[in-house]
């Protein structure tokens with residue numbers, strides 16, 4: 001699965017002062033890491049037209065594309081890069097610095113050509129003649145970055161030029177969100193000076209990716225906007241299937257399949273159209289991936305056809321510029337990172353559009369395990385964004401998110417204008433969205449109990465620190481804190497004790513969280529409101545806290561034993 005297990009770390013990364021963003025004294029390291037691949041040298045800063053090179057196949061297409069680098073250079077065809085076995089101390093330090101700065105292996109990236117070749121991941125269906133309309137609208141490609149590594153940023157831009165028909169690219173708009181690395185300054189302008197299609201915009205202060213994207217949009221002129229993260233690689237034929245959907249219906253918002261570029265080896269991993277995922281979310285308002293649901297599969301003859309997706313991951317998508325404006329773009333009061341993907345997803349569906357994943361279009365993205373850059377001072381940025389989202393779009397369902405954050409909304413600013421926007425557009429209800437677009441989502445209010453599960457003798461609560469993306473993890477007793485989060489559970493009508501899509505599971509050893517399978521067995525529990533016991537179906541044992549009070553255990557049921565008695569919040573069996 002796409003390993004975007006960012007969130008916990010991202011929260012931890014917050015709380016820093018703005019000024020701390022600027023790391024003085026880094027210059028020397030940074031200058032060293034601006035390595036240019038030897039095979040690229042001749043092309044840097046120089047425009048070489050395909051026709052000039054005498055390659056007739058390039059006529060009218062990819063005029064900025066240089067000839068491919070030699071087949072045996074590192075990372076070609078998306079192959080993994082391995083670092084030399086006997087590295088000097090200096091090299092090792094450069095490798096560490098690269099990881100430190102970027103949360104991916106920048107050293108490996110620097111070894112790879114910025115024009116490296118990639119495998120063609122498309123299904124044969126995608127290449128059938130006449131598959132796409134002839135007159136597709138052009139797009140501006142907006143790439144926002146904050147302190148992106150040089151080789152990675154350049155490879156993103158070149159992959160756009162090298163693998164898109166020239167007439168379909170209006171401009172590539174690079175939005176520098178107040179980076180402080182030297183290569184993001186004049187060096188960037190010099191490099192792209194020979195590329196008339198590249199516009200470089202600079203945010204005068206740190207805006208965060210949401211307002212940076214809006215800045216880019218204000219300078220866009222093409223009928224379609226395409227957003228990419230600054231560490232992507234577009235594959236052959238990525239663009240036409242996206243634009244085709246918008247050409248057919250301007251309210252269709254489209255995402256490519258996001259392939260994983262390995263953070264360590266930069267290997268390009270792709271999945272065929274049978275393995276396509278769609279986006280969802282949970283009641284922490286966190287995005288997650290799912291297989292294509294049965295009801296959606298049935299709508300298609302071929303697995304390469306575009307599929308409806310309840311949500312988008314956020315970074316990589318195309319949208320009709322006018323439709324984006326009609327939807328009120330993004331909430332400009334979202335800071336730094338997060339939540340904007342759900343905002344755009346919900347309103348696309350609720351306000352008359354559709355959101356699709358297009359399996360014929362593949363773009364790689366470097367998935368990181370932590371956020372490398374600084375967040376804003378004092379406030380929990382992600383929470384503020386999510387509360388704004390919930391206030392405006394979630395109707396009565398907002399309460400399920402608020403329970404997860406201990407009902408403490410904090411200061412989320414003024415959302416009047418956003419509510420007016422929703423009114424003005426006459427958008428449908430969130431209930432409509434859940435019923436029609438995301439019927440798979442488990443609704444806490446449809447459960448028998450939701451909230452904390454507190455042990456009566458000890459006042460300790462069932463607690464699991466497993467992150468939503470882990471799906472599996474330990475369950476331990478922890479002092480009840482009333483803040484939701486790791487102590488938020490739902491007892492479903494089917495007898496599951498759930499945390500979103502993970503379920504309390506007992507297979508004879510420890511009580512753990514395990515992906516819900518819906519077939520009772522080790523995940524089937526019954527609560528008896530008289531005895532206060534939680535009894536396990538397949539073992540007929542009772543959930544308890546051990547005598548040392550440091551572990552959740554299963555014991556033979558003993559009605560008098562207080563360690564086996566529990567209080568379920570919001571218990572309503574009717």
Ligand code: LR7
Nearest residue numbers: 004144145146177208209229230313314315316336337338
């Ligand atoms: O303050 C900032 N200013 C920026 O310009 C912070 C970030 N950025 C830039 C950054 O350089 C990058 O190009 O914004 C882009 C996204 O930031 P990432 O790469 O740190 O985010 P991410 O890939 O971890 O997170 C995903 O969710 C985000 C939620 O706000 C954005 O929507 C990202 O675009 C999104 N990425 C993807 O959808 C790629 C697939 C990941 C998944 C799942």
Ligand code: MN
Nearest residue numbers: 229315365366
């Ligand atoms: Mn990213």
